[in-house]
Amino acid sequence: MKKIVIATQNKGKAKDFEALLAPLGYKVLTLLDVAQDLDVEETGVTFEENAILKAEAVSKVLGIPVISDDSGLEIDALNGEPGVYSARYAGAAKSDSANIDKVLEKMSGVPENGRTARFRCVLAVAAPNEKTETFSGSCEGIILSTPQGNNGFGYDPIFYVPAQSKAMAELLPHEKAAISHRGNALRELQQRMPKWLDEEKQS
Numbered sequence: 001m002k003k004i005v006i007a008t009q010n011k012g013k014a015k016d017f018e019a020l021l022a023p024l025g026y027k028v029l030t031l032l033d034v035a036q037d038l039d040v041e042e043t044g045v046t047f048e049e050n051a052i053l054k055a056e057a058v059s060k061v062l063g064i065p066v067i068s069d070d071s072g073l074e075i076d077a078l079n080g081e082p083g084v085y086s087a088r089y090a091g092a093a094k095s096d097s098a099n100i101d102k103v104l105e106k107m108s109g110v111p112e113n114g115r116t117a118r119f120r121c122v123l124a125v126a127a128p129n130e131k132t133e134t135f136s137g138s139c140e141g142i143i144l145s146t147p148q149g150n151n152g153f154g155y156d157p158i159f160y161v162p163a164q165s166k167a168m169a170e171l172l173p174h175e176k177a178a179i180s181h182r183g184n185a186l187r188e189l190q191q192r193m194p195k196w197l198d199e200e201k202q203s
């Protein structure tokens with residue numbers, strides 16, 4: 001089976017990538033499998049910058065091609081917050097439930113028609129001696145006022161997807177993969193697969 005390293009420490013993202021890549025014949029490995037202590041500081045102010053930072057740093061250390069994912073939630077009523085700070089919105093501990101509580105508190109009193117939001121994902125693909133490429137995807141939704149569902153991770157329980165009439169956390173992994181920002185970015189990558197990555201999977 002072909003192996004691909006995703007430069008992430010996030011178990012929720014790892015599950016999303018498994019749902020997306022297992023059907024294509026890839027075994028997904030993450031930093032949790034190959035380099036537990038490799039933590040890249042996210043000093044960028046855009047998803048693109050952070051995705052490139054993570055992919056290039058990890059590819060350099062491991063000496064192999066990797067895909068990184070920088071993603072987050074943009075809420076219109078909060079001027080795009082939490083955005084690139086989504087993971088650490090309620091503090092460095094990166095607690096999903098504390099992040100959700102902070103969003104719900106800031107959104108209290110905002111009527112349904114003002115609760116529009118989107119998830120964004122930028123994937124960066126880096127390899128030794130190759131030009132790094134990025135691919136992006138988004139997914140539109142509405143911020144719920146109470147969490148719903150137990151699947152997924154992060155803000156999934158408060159992100160209602162009108163197209164599915166369900167919260168993201170109520171979707172099965174393959175259902176999320178079909179409509180998510182991460183799925184859309186990966187489909188963009190498949191459309192414009194860098195030649196060197198396509199060749200890599202033969203080995």
Ligand SMILES: O=P(O)(O)OP(=O)(O)OP(=O)(O)OC[C@H]1O[C@@H](n2cnc3c(O)ncnc32)[C@H](O)[C@@H]1O
Binds near residue numbers: 007008070152154182
């Ligand atoms: O940097 P890595 O190690 O990949 O893991 P991370 O969790 O820090 O990842 P990011 O820096 O890209 O921050 C993304 C945050 O945005 C949120 N997020 C991204 N994709 C999501 C999804 O599919 N569902 C719910 N929340 C998501 C969630 O809070 C993530 O922690």
Ligand SMILES: [Mg+2]
Binds near residue numbers: 042087
């Ligand atoms: Mg991060």
